[in-house]
Amino acid sequence: MTAMTARIKDSLYPVTFALGFLLLWELAVRLLSVPMYLLPAPTQVVSAIDGSLWSHTLVTLGESLTGFILANILGLATAVIFVHSKPIEKGMFPLAIALKTTPLVALAPLLVVWMGTGYTSKVIASMLICFFPILVNSVKGLKAIEYEAWELFSTYKGTKSEIFWKLRLPTSLPYIFSALKISTSLAIVGAIVGEFVGANKGLGYVVLVSSYHMDTPVMFSAIIASALCGLLLFWCIGLLEKKVIFWTRSEDL
């Protein structure tokens, strides 16, 4: 009970500050009569929201979520292969780094050329940007087993697959989750970059089109929606992490 009220109290601080900030913003825009195309007031942003924003949000969320999930499955699988084969790791890791250092923004037009302006090019963009964190963290996590734990498994004749499922994978979970949390916002970035280059729906498309029309309130609403998408994904992963990794309390974000 007291923990509950404490938590409510804790969440009161950011809520109060956010409300205060919005109020200041509104007042500043009105009192200084800032033109709407430069900075719309919060109320103007709210009145620009309609049903289409919701459907564009769902599109972007769908693209990023698909990219996020596929990249993480693929990245984890690659990490498993790396951990079990030194030659493959040595041969492919530089490629993975090359992929990481190539700016996604530079690749996005190519993706659209290859895969068209639809769903797929955005999913791939999102995957490309999410792939590296999970790969690196999983490799690190899968190798992070205690030497003595490995000896324990060896003493009792544990097989390679037992060492993987009962030791390596659980050991790597905290590393995997920290990659997942990093990727939540990256996944949205990937989808939006993809939408910038060529799309007819999604939040990136909304931002782009509204900028052509100087429709700043709509632009703001799309920017805020994309931020909220990232926040939502991050929060879901955080919740899942607390359930799965019950044995450590991670304080870092």
Place this chain on the structure above:
Amino acid sequence: MTTAMKEQMDSASVQNPGTRETMLSLRNCSLSFGNVPVLDKVSLDVYRNEFISILGPSGCGKSTTLRLMLRLLSPEAGGEVAYSSPDLSLGMVFQKPVLMPWLSALQNVMLPLELGEKKFSKGEARDKAESALRLVGLQDYLNHFPHQLSGGMQQRAAIARALAADPTVLLMDEPFGALDELTREKLNFELLRLWESPETSLSSIVMVTHSIHESALLSDRVVMMSPRPAGVTDIIPVALPSPREAGMEELPEFHRTVKELRKRVKHL
């Protein structure tokens, strides 16, 4: 091994120490890591029903010696690690508890029973794990996770895990090194009680320690190792009566042994 057999062996070895049965022996074992020689022709027999302590400066190769015994490492050519029988069952307790944080105490103790060629059904493993935890006094903490247990309790769980697999020879690498003095003292005597208990199949214990006091109090023989490259420099028998009990630190023989060990440590 049945209890009757164990008792028989006990009396046999007491009456006839000259022909004691060897459980495990290291013969002429040398080992280097890269070009750093660590062990130099180590030979050591571990007899049935004895408690051996290995004493030596840190970094001299005590843990490495235990790893040889476990066959996690192999000696260089010319050396040999021999077991009394091919299916000699060894247990290992590390300096750290090495518990899986995602498993409960019970699941941790069941873990070795469920590895490799499965000798036990889930139910059997559970029963064995429960009784091992009961032996170390953790029967009320079966479903606790390692982070909910104190350091002493974690090390007890690690001992239970080693015991659950019914080892004949138990190897321990500074098992209580990380614990406070009081807990350590308590666990030392618990260990002796477990060793003597007919409920365990335990016949021999080899314990690495850096405490002269502990080695004199617990063991039948103290093996002294020299600094790297280490060999066995001395094996000192401890003539304290068994079973060992609290209060034996007062006996003149205890002081004699401690003094003797101190002297040899200085010479290393």
